[in-house]
Amino acid sequence: MYIVTGGAGFIGSAMVWKLNREGISDICIVDRLRKGPKWRNLPGLSFTDIVSPEEFLDRLDRSKGLPPTTQAVIHLGACSSTTEADADYLLQNNFQFSRELAEAALARKTRFLVASSAAVYGAGEQGYADHPDNFPRLRPLNMYGYSKLLFDSWAKQSGILDRLASLRFFNVYGPNEYHKGDMASMVFKAYGQIRKTGRIRLFKSYRDDFADGEQKRDFVYVKDVVEVMWWLLNHPEANGVFNIGSGVAESWNELAAAVFSAIEAPPSIEYVEMPASVRHQYQYLTQADMTALRQAGYQGEFRRLHDGVSDYINLHLDRSDPYINNGKRLPASPPDTPETPEAPKEAEAGAGEEKNA
Numbered sequence: 001m002y003i004v005t006g007g008a009g010f011i012g013s014a015m016v017w018k019l020n021r022e023g024i025s026d027i028c029i030v031d032r033l034r035k036g037p038k039w040r041n042l043p044g045l046s047f048t049d050i051v052s053p054e055e056f057l058d059r060l061d062r063s064k065g066l067p068p069t070t071q072a073v074i075h076l077g078a079c080s081s082t083t084e085a086d087a088d089y090l091l092q093n094n095f096q097f098s099r100e101l102a103e104a105a106l107a108r109k110t111r112f113l114v115a116s117s118a119a120v121y122g123a124g125e126q127g128y129a130d131h132p133d134n135f136p137r138l139r140p141l142n143m144y145g146y147s148k149l150l151f152d153s154w155a156k157q158s159g160i161l162d163r164l165a166s167l168r169f170f171n172v173y174g175p176n177e178y179h180k181g182d183m184a185s186m187v188f189k190a191y192g193q194i195r196k197t198g199r200i201r202l203f204k205s206y207r208d209d210f211a212d213g214e215q216k217r218d219f220v221y222v223k224d225v226v227e228v229m230w231w232l233l234n235h236p237e238a239n240g241v242f243n244i245g246s247g248v249a250e251s252w253n254e255l256a257a258a259v260f261s262a263i264e265a266p267p268s269i270e271y272v273e274m275p276a277s278v279r280h281q282y283q284y285l286t287q288a289d290m291t292a293l294r295q296a297g298y299q300g301e302f303r304r305l306h307d308g309v310s311d312y313i314n315l316h317l318d319r320s321d322p323y324i325n326n327g328k329r330l331p332a333s334p335p336d337t338p339e340t341p342e343a344p345k346e347a348e349a350g351a352g353e354e355k356n357a
């Protein structure tokens with residue numbers, strides 16, 4: 001059995017899809033469905049059980065550990081909101097829960113993958129290298145990022161970084177992110193903006209060396225992310241902390257161009273003022289250093305924005321059923337793209353500062 005925490009969420013449901021494509025359906029999803037449309041990620045997928053994190057922990061207690069049939073734990077479940085203000089909740093849910101699960105998996109020598117985040121790098125003053133020597137120097141900008149750094153640091157201090165794989169995702173985009181609201185990718189938001197207004201709004205630049213919209217991020221397509229996780233499942237010798245980005249920085253203008261091109265609409269970008277509160281911590285360039293994953297032996301390609309966005313829009317967003325699925329699913333309704341908010345808020349989220357997860 002494969003345990004996928006966060007398996008109803010964006011990356012988790014894509015990972016369940018990948019496992020299904022590899023012929024695996026003995027999967028236990030650990031997640032909360034809550035009141036929104038998150039459940040719609042599930043009907044096209046095959047799995048054997050779905051339980052809440054609380055019920056899962058109870059079962060762990062009762063059975064004194066993971067079921068012996070567990071082949072791997074893919075721990076993607078976390079509060080993924082970079083703006084979550086309840087630090088105690090993040091501490092308990094993102095750090096302590098992860099630690100408990102890691103201990104249970106390692107006690108049974110079970111393969112353990114866990115989601116960390118590029119948010120650990122904060123404003124990027126220390127660069128984006130995933131080497132453990134850098135951990136003490138990192139200063140996340142929010143408690144979410146800190147909750148992820150706490151786990152990586154604990155794993156390092158406990159001497160178990162050579163027994164698990166912690167994945168620092170950069171800006172992931174792709175199908176099944178529709179429930180994420182403000183935390184959805186700018187690709188999804190841009191698609192909604194263009195469909196509603198015919199244009200995209202981006203932040204102006206406040207640096208002479210960057211033109212408007214030329215600020216850059218490392219965007220990575222969810223279908224490439226699940227390929228990496230599948231490879232890691234099959235290479236248990238590949239352990240440690242790995243940046244998971246495309247390794248290439250692309251600009252908001254390039255993102256906009258990719259979306260307009262996929263939609264076949266004439267480009268129209270409005271550059272709006274950045275709120276003063278954001279300006280002082282705004283990042284002009286993020287780019288994953290992919291050395292660790294490449295040195296571990298991963299040779300897969302990562303799509304550039306143009307190709308990933310084209311796949312996302314043509315095979316998902318433009319379809320009546322936009323969810324990633326295995327061809328068997330209930331009738332679907334199209335996703336609600338987030339309401340077009342006032343420009344600064346939208347551009348702020350789009351500019352990815354808080355969502356630089």
Ligand SMILES: NC(=O)c1ccc[n+]([C@@H]2O[C@H](COP(=O)([O-])OP(=O)(O)OC[C@H]3O[C@@H](n4cnc5c(N)ncnc54)[C@H](OP(=O)(O)O)[C@@H]3O)[C@@H](O)[C@H]2O)c1
Pocket residue numbers: 005006007008009010011012030031032033034038053075076077078079080093094097115116117118119168169170171172173180356357
């Ligand atoms: N998407 C990105 O760009 C990105 C970047 C960096 C890192 N990450 C990390 O990648 C993982 C997946 O993110 P995502 O984008 O797929 O987010 P997502 O769609 O919000 O999925 C995460 C799911 O995990 C659930 N969850 C929360 N705490 C849990 C727990 N203790 N046990 C099991 N499930 C739990 C969440 O439910 P509730 O929140 O409703 O409780 C949610 O359904 C997260 O760990 C996130 O921090 C994502």
